Amino acid sequence: MGAMKLNERSVAHYALSDSPADHTGFLRTWGGAGTPPTPSGTGRRCWFVLKGNLLFSFESRESRAPLSLVVLEGCTVELAEAPVAEEFAFAIRFDAPGVRPHLLAADGPAAQEAWVKALSRASFGYMRLVVRELQSQLRDARHSLALHRHSSWTAVSSRPKPQAPDRRPPGLENGHALSKDCSPVDWGEERGGRPAGRGLAEMQGAASLFLGRGQSPLCPETSYFSALHSWYGQEISELRQRWMQRARAGAGGT
Incomplete structure (x- = not known):
């Protein structure tokens, strides 16, 4: 596997540019190319910035030049043991022979989990799998x-x-609904305006008007509804005369 050449000035400019970072934070480190030497077992606390598949480390958050760069391709990120007890460590290991792993440690379990997830998803290989x-x-x-x-x-x-x-309504004609046998049904009678028995008796009494004219009393033509009106008028007049006679007779008796 051939060595990858990088333009240090371009890399430093990208590390310090205003482009958004995917993850940032302080980590303790125990190795890796470009990392300053530290006393045995103590590690070095640095500011790390992840942009895409590039992991930069700085002496402090205000530093203007990166200390190291890790290209996160062909590597795995897994939990590890740190030289110091109670350190939440993880390692970046590469498949290529002769490449030293980068041992890092976060300040707590939440930060450790966040860094492992962010670094595991940073490579282009992972992004290709996601896109597929x-x-x-x-x-x-x-x-x-x-x-x-x-x-x-x-x-x-x-x-x-x-x-x-x-x-x-079926068979609606001139305000009456005709049943299948052409029997007229008054809508007012259905609503309780007049008892059904009295309406039937009146129609039977009016039948003679239509039979005398050669018409059927069950299915009269429109022109003969005037005869129905006259017949009902005569009955009302007779009922009124009877009422007046009873009224006069009652008055004479008193």
């Missing part, structure tokens, strides 16, 4: 949507078209 997985999910979602639309269209196409309901 997302593309596969997108293809499955489009296929499912196409099947759903096809099934919905098929169901709508095979469904019979609904007929417009006929809101007019």
Whole structure:
């Protein structure tokens, strides 16, 4: 595996640029290229900045020049043991032979977990896997949507078209509904305006008017409704005369 050459000025400019960092924080380090030597077992506390697949270390947060750079490709990030007790350590190990691992330690378990996740997801290899997985999910979602639309269209196409309901009452003519045997039914009678028995008796009494004219009393023509009106008027007049006679007779008796 050949060595990768980097332009130090360009790398330093990118490390100090305003481009957003993926993760930052203080870590203790025990090795790696460019790391200043420290007393045995104590480690060195540095400020680390992760941008893309590049991990920079600085002497402090205000430093203007990086101490070291780690390119996070072809490596694995795993928990490790630090030389000092109670250190939350992890290591960056490379597959290439002869490359020393980078041993780092965070200030606590939450910071350790956050750094391990961020570094494990920083390589382009991981990003390629994520992109492939997302593309596969997108293809499955489009296929499912196409099947759903096809099934919905098929169901709508095979469904019979609904007929417009006929809101007019059956056989409605001149305010009366005719039954199947052409018997007129007064809507006022159905609502309780007049007893059904009395209406039937009146229609039977009026039948002679239509039979005398050659018409059926069950299905009279429109022109003969005037005869019905006259017949009802005569009955009312007779009832009024009877009432007046009873009233006069009652007055004479007193």
